[in-house]
Amino acid sequence: xxxxxxxxxxxxxxxxxxxxxxxxxxxxxxxxxxxxxxxxxxxxxxxxxxxxxxxxxxxxxxxxxxxxxxxxxxxxxxxxxxxxxxxxxxxxxxxxxxxxxxxxxxxxxxxxxxxxxxxxxxxxxxxxxxxxxxxxxxxxxxxxxxxxxxxxxxxxxxxxxxxxxxxxxxxxxxxxxxxxxxxxxxxxxxxxxxxxxxxxxxxxxxxxxxxxxxxxxxxxxxxxxxxxxxxxxxxxxxxxxxxxxxxxxxxxxxxxxxxxxxxxxxxxxxxxxxxxxxxxxxxxxxxxxxxxxxxxxxxxxxxxxxxxxxxxxxxx
Amino acid sequence: xxxxxxxxxxxxxxxxxxxxxxxxxxxxxxxxxxxxxxxxxxxxxxxxxxxxxxxxxxxxxxxxxxxxxxxxxxxxxxxxxxxxxxxxxxxxxxxxxxxxxxxxxxxxxxxxxxxxxxxxxxxxxxxxxxxxxxxxxxxxxxxxxxxxxxxxxxxxxxxxxxxxxxxxxxxxxxxxxxxxxxxxxxxxxxxxxxxxxxxxxxxxxxxxxxxxxxxxxxxxxxxxxxxxxxxxxxxxxxxxxxxxxxxxx
Ligand SMILES: [Fe+2]
Ligand SMILES: [Fe+2]
Numbered sequence: 001x002x003x004x005x006x007x008x009x010x011x012x013x014x015x016x017x018x019x020x021x022x023x024x025x026x027x028x029x030x031x032x033x034x035x036x037x038x039x040x041x042x043x044x045x046x047x048x049x050x051x052x053x054x055x056x057x058x059x060x061x062x063x064x065x066x067x068x069x070x071x072x073x074x075x076x077x078x079x080x081x082x083x084x085x086x087x088x089x090x091x092x093x094x095x096x097x098x099x100x101x102x103x104x105x106x107x108x109x110x111x112x113x114x115x116x117x118x119x120x121x122x123x124x125x126x127x128x129x130x131x132x133x134x135x136x137x138x139x140x141x142x143x144x145x146x147x148x149x150x151x152x153x154x155x156x157x158x159x160x161x162x163x164x165x166x167x168x169x170x171x172x173x174x175x176x177x178x179x180x181x182x183x184x185x186x187x188x189x190x191x192x193x194x195x196x197x198x199x200x201x202x203x204x205x206x207x208x209x210x211x212x213x214x215x216x217x218x219x220x221x222x223x224x225x226x227x228x229x230x231x232x233x234x235x236x237x238x239x240x241x242x243x244x245x246x247x248x249x250x251x252x253x254x255x256x257x258x259x260x261x262x263x264x265x266x267x268x269x270x271x272x273x274x275x276x277x278x279x280x281x282x283x284x285x286x287x288x289x290x291x292x293x294x295x296x297x298x299x300x301x302x303x304x305x306x307x308x309x310x311x312x313x314x315x316x
Numbered sequence: 317x318x319x320x321x322x323x324x325x326x327x328x329x330x331x332x333x334x335x336x337x338x339x340x341x342x343x344x345x346x347x348x349x350x351x352x353x354x355x356x357x358x359x360x361x362x363x364x365x366x367x368x369x370x371x372x373x374x375x376x377x378x379x380x381x382x383x384x385x386x387x388x389x390x391x392x393x394x395x396x397x398x399x400x401x402x403x404x405x406x407x408x409x410x411x412x413x414x415x416x417x418x419x420x421x422x423x424x425x426x427x428x429x430x431x432x433x434x435x436x437x438x439x440x441x442x443x444x445x446x447x448x449x450x451x452x453x454x455x456x457x458x459x460x461x462x463x464x465x466x467x468x469x470x471x472x473x474x475x476x477x478x479x480x481x482x483x484x485x486x487x488x489x490x491x492x493x494x495x496x497x498x499x500x501x502x503x504x505x506x507x508x509x510x511x512x513x514x515x516x517x518x519x520x521x522x523x524x525x526x527x528x529x530x531x532x533x534x535x536x537x538x539x540x541x542x543x544x545x546x547x548x549x550x551x552x553x554x555x556x557x558x559x560x561x562x563x564x565x
Contacts, residue, residue, distance in 0.1 A: 049348065056343040060336060063556035063565035064383050065369075069362050072339055076355035079348055086348075121556055121565070171565075179563055287343070295346025297471065298407050301464025308463065 017218050022148035025091035033217055036210065037147045038092045039108075040219065042099040045085035046110035048078045050284050054118040055127055063121055070167050071124060077160050084156055088149040104289050106276070111135075113196045115278030122175055122182075122189035128168015130190075130197040130235065136161045137231045138201065146218040169238060176242040183243075190239065191247045198262075199270045201228040232260050319492040320433055321375035322395070323502055325385065326493075326538060328368030329396035332386055333546070334417070335361030336553055340404050353453065357414070360446040367439045387557035391547050392540040399482035401537075401546045405475065408461060408468070412475030415454035419515045420486045422447040423508050432500040455519050462523025473525050484533035486512075493538075 009028040016023060023029055052075050059075065062068035086096040102108035113131055118124065139161060142154045175186035202208055202224040214220035239246050250263035272278065317325065338358035345351035369382040394401075399417065404410045425447050428440035461472040487505045489497065496502035520527050536542065556565070 052343040052351075059339045059342055060552040061555045063387075063560075065332075065362065065366050065386055066383075067565055068339070069359060069366075072342065072355055072359055072362065075342055076352055076359070079342075079351045079355070083348055083352070174564060179560070181560060182563060291344045291346070294344070295350075295407065297465065297467045298346035298350075298461070301461050301468030304468075305460040305464045 017146055020144075020146075020218070022151060023146050024148045032213070033219070034092055036214060036217070037150060037219060038089055038094055039210075040214075041085055041089035041092075041147075041150055041153075042094070042102070043109050043111075045082050045089060045099065046103050046108060047114065048082035048085060050110045050114045050288060051131070052078050052082075053284055053287055054114055054116070054280075055124060057118050058121060058124050061121070062124075067171070074128070074164055074167060077164065081157050081160070084153045088153040091149045100288075100292070104285065104292070106285075109274070110284075111200060112270070112273040112278060113193075113200050114284060115273050115280045116192065116196055117280055119192075120185050120189060122172070122185040123193070125168050125171030125175060125186065126189035126193040128164050128166075129172050129238070130168070130193050131200070132161055132164040132168060133235060134197045134200045134231050136165055137227050137234075141222045141227060142220075144218075144221050172244070173242050176244055186242075187244055190244050194247050195265060195269075196273075198228055198232070198265055199273075201225075201231070203267070203270075229259055232262055236260055317372070317376050319496050320436070320501060321372050322490075322492050323496055324368045324372035324375065324436065326395040328365050328372055328382075328385065329394050330400050331361045331368060332365035332553075333394070333396045333400040333549060335359075335365055336549055337401070337404050338410075341410065346407055357450055357453070360443075360450070364439070364443050364446075367442075371435050371439070383557070387554045391542055391550060394542065394546060394550070395538050395540060397482070397485045397537040398534060398543055399479060399485065401543060401549055402479075402482070403545055405478065406471060408471035408475035409478055410475075411454055411457045411461060412472065412479045414450070415458045415519070416476075416479055416483060416516065417486075418447060418451040418454045419519075420508065420512055422451045423511055424503060424505070427503040427508070430500075431502070436501065458519055458525070459523045462520070462525040469524065472523065476520070476525060477528055480528040480530075481532055481534045484530075485535045485537060488535065488538075490538045 010030065013023070013027070013029060013033075016027070023033075055071065055075050055078075059068065059071055062071050086099065089099060090096060099108060103110070118127065136158065139154050139158050143151055143158060145151045145154065172186050172190075175182040202211075205211055205223045205225050208224055211220060211224060215223065236246060236251070248263045250261065252261055253259075254261045273281070276282075335358050338354055338361060341354040342351060342358070345354055365386070366382050369385045373380040373382065373385055399413055402409075402413060422444070425440045425444040429437055429444060431437040431440060458472060461468040463469070464472075487509050489502075489505055493502050493505075497504045517527055534543075
């Protein structure tokens, strides 16, 4: 490709981004843009799928049949989100199998919050309320991301996420007005999930490795800190409404900013969990690998059967 | 409990144990689409369980809800058929159970749509559509696994063998059910046997699987005499209600 041609393509790409029009799979895009979208989408897809585990952990033990069906439907939705995102990412020419292989090899990441254990029923409430709540803040923002298939997947996913957040909050609400044991269970879950939820938005803007470039490409539309603040501001009144206390002594309303000030995240813990040293990193990955390995004979059988059918059709 | 209440309870227990078992697959399936499909089937069985258990409680008239019936009875009071409570095993075993049950239930619930009990008929009408879809799906899997690779053939065959002793119970009726069948409320299960055999034999043949000989049958579910597996299923299912009795969730 001639240099001027290359420049022309780059200029067209830049102009499209500037004009807020979407980049589509067939459009020319810079290599590092492609890599960046793929990294983000595959990470997002893996998060949906690995996120099924801490919640799936409570499906057989849900306290009522109604709660059980809601939770099953919710976890099933997450599998669906994983599917949308894998297919959106496949438009960039990498297969789902390759993305999963990268996950198993420890090269691709997923949201580190899923490396914490879900210990009590209240954790199911806290996950829906806080983890899905934080995911929504991020995903709403990503509905305007510059890569077309990603943006469309986000629109679809956001429609389902608000139900996820509501069912979680509803669980917490019932617990918070329940017995002393239930209240304590709810407060304990909030204590354990609060800080990891804030970590979901990633490092401070200044320290975020991929942020600046992603913002420039309009792949990322708002900064980590902006999104985190939005989440805090919308969640604190919800906690107060049901009489739960966020485990942050520094939390207070800042009249001047019209927002909550909150304490510093334990970034050392964040780095540890991200780099594989959280309480459940190994368990989550082992679970996913085992499911894949145990299903190998099933997938082989499907392929063999299809092959036989094709051969029979051709022979006929 | 009167006859119809016992009958609704039995169908509710069938659906509940199967739904609970299927739900164990979520996040363990052989691929993501299958996780979603298994969750769908599990949700159908759970929905069915809730309708039948609610109705059983209503007829009993002692104020027991679907949750009281699901979470506060012990093994001997559960009246599901044994096949429904068996562990999920490998995917072949899960599919074997599912297919043998679906092949029974699709025509069974179709017949039950004509029940003289309006509520039973209405539940059956809702359920029968799901059953047809379940049957198409599980039949398809039996064929693909049976006629897939050597390994899948063997696993599918093992699954069928594993389930076969529990098939006889599908066609048996306790006295209360016979009385209900005479009144047009329940369905004579034995009448469905020939059709079931025809369906199953055709599928096994297409799947290149062999049909086991009818031999030793294991039975007792309707009398509350279960396999040892049910106790463990219940200890998971009932954990919260047993650990924190009498609360709202
Ligand atoms: Fe999701
Ligand atoms: Fe969600």
